[in-house]
Amino acid sequence: MSASLYTTRRIKNIVAMILSVVATGIGLLFLAWILWETLSQGIAGLKPALFTKITAYREEGGLANAMVGSLILNVIGILIATPIGVMAGTWLAEYSRRSKLGPTIRFLNDILLSAPSIVLGLFVYTIVVLPSKWLTNGDVTFSGIAGGIALALIALPVIVRTTDEMLRLVPGTLREAALSLGVPQWKLTVQILIRAARSGIVTGVLLALARISGETAPLLFTAFGNNFMTFNPIDKMPSLPQVIYEYTKDPSPDINTLAWAGAFVLTMFVLALSLVARFVFSRSKVSHD
C-alpha cells in the first residue's frame, strides 16, 4: 500500500520534471527558430545597396532612407523622453514620499509601460498630426516630430521606472550626510543622487532605446513613411520597422527578401543594444559593492 503510494508520488514528480524541461525546450526552440530564420533569410538578402540605396528604387533599391529615418526618430524620441523621464522618476523617488499622488503616478506609469502602443500612436495623431494639419493648411501632416513624440511616449515609462528604482537604491545615509552639511535638496538631487545612480539611469535609457527601435504600430499614423531620404523632421519620415511592415505585405518575393534583410539589421541592432545595456548595468552593480 505505502509502496504504491511512493511509486505514484515518484512518477508524478518525474512527469512534472519532464514536462517542465519540455516547456523550457519549447521556449528555447521557438527562440532558436525565430532567430535562425531571421539570420538565414536576412543574410541571404544582405547586399551593399541595402545600406546605400533608398526604398524608391523598390527591388533594385535598399533601405538607407529607412535606417536614417529610424535613427532620427529614435534620437528625437530619446531626447524628449530622457529629461522628462529622469525628472519624473526623480520626483517619484525623492519628492513624493508624503503625497498620495506619488504612488498613483507610479502605478499609472506601470500601466503606461504595457499600454497598447497603437493607441498611444492614435493619441499623438490627435494631438500633433491633426493640429499641425490645421495650422499649416495641410502642408505639414505626418512628420518625423510626430513620430518622435509617439516613440517618446513609449520610452517615457521605461526611463521613469528605472530612474525611480535606481534612485531608491541609493543609500539614505548619502542624503542625510549631504543635508546635514546644508546642501539644498535640488543640489543634493542633481549633484549627488543622480550621479550615484547614473549607470542605472543610462541602462534605463538604453533599454528604452531598444524598445522604441522595434516599434512599428505608432509610427504608421505619425511619421507615416517616405520613399525618399529626408533629414527634415517636419517631413514625412520612413523608419525601418515601418518599411519592413510594408515590404512584408508586398506580394513580390524580391521585396520580401529586402524585408528579411531589414529584419536582420533591426534584430541585430536591438539585441546589441540590450547587450550593451546589460553590460552597463552589470558594471554599475560592481561599482556599488
Place this chain on the structure above:
Amino acid sequence: MHATVSSNAPTTARAEEAARNARDTRNDRLFGGLLKTCALIVLVSLVGAAASTLWLGRDAFATFGWGFLTSSAWDPTNNQYGALVPVMGTVTTALIALIFAVPVSFGIALFLTEIAPNWLRGPVSSAIELLAGIPSIIYGMWGLFIFAPFVATYIKPWLMNNLSADPPDGKISWLVQHVPFIAKFFSSEYPFFGAGVLTAGLVLAIMIIPFISSVMREVFQTVPTRLKESAYALGSSTWEVVWDIVVPYTRTAVIGGIFLGLGRALGETMAVAFVLGNTFKFTPSILETGSSIASTIANQFGEAEGLQKSALMAIAFLLFVVTFIVLTIARLMLRRLASKEGS
C-alpha cells in the same frame, strides 16, 4: 573668520545667509515643481490617450449607440460599423495565447527555480529574456512566412481531420459525431490556408511567454527557503513542494503575471496583423480568419475617412479601456506581493 575683521560683518553675514536660504528655498520649490510637472506628464498621457480616442470616436458611438458593441457588421462600403468581430478576435486570440503560454511559462519558471543546475540557470533565463527583446514586427514576419505555412501543412489539417465536420480526408471522427458543437469551433473553408485565429493566438503565446515566465520566476524566488526546506525535510518531492508550498504562497502574484501577459496580448498589433487574415465574418471557428482591434486599426486607419475613422477611434478606445482594466488588476495583484515581501 570674517566676523572678526569688522564690526558690521556679523550683520552682513547674517543677511547673506538669509538671502542664500531664501534663494535655496525658492530654487528648491522651483525644482520640485519642475519635477512634479514631468511626473504629471505620465498621468496626462494616459488620460489623454483615453480622452482623444473617445473624442474622435464620438461620431461612431453617437451614430450606432450601444448597438456598436453588439453589431457584427464592419462594412466600409455601406458605412456600417460594429465592434463585435474585432473585439471577439482580440479576446479569442489573447485567450488562445494564454492557454498555451501559461503552462509553458509555468514549466520554464519551475525549471529555472527548482530543477536546473545553477550553471544552467543564467544562460537559459537570458535566452528566454532574449525572446522578449525581439521586435514584434519580426514575430509578425516569422508568423506570416514561416509559421503560417507550418500550421497549414501540419497543424490545421490534423485538427480538421479530427475535429471538424468537413475533414479534408473525408472521415468524420468519433469526437465530432458524439460531442455537440465541437465542429463549429474547428471548421474552415480553406483547410490548407495557414492564417487564422489559432495561428495568431500561437504567435502571441510565444511573444508573451517571456513576460509571464519572468514574473513567475521572480515571485517563485521570493518564497522563503525555510518553508521549502521544511517541506523537503518532511519528505516532499520537488513537485509537491512547488504545487503545495510555492504556488499557494505566490498565487496572487502568479495571477498578476498572467494578467500582465494578457494585457500585452490584447494590445499587440504587429505580431497578429499579418497572420489573422483581416476578415470581418462573424464565426466561432478558431481555424477561420478574423481580425483584432489593433490589426484593424493598423490596416485601415491610413485610408479611413469620416465615420470609418471615427469607428476605428472608437474601437481603439474600447481596447484602451479593456487593457487598462486588465493591467490594473495585474498591478494590484503584483503589488500585494511586493508589500508581503517588505513585511
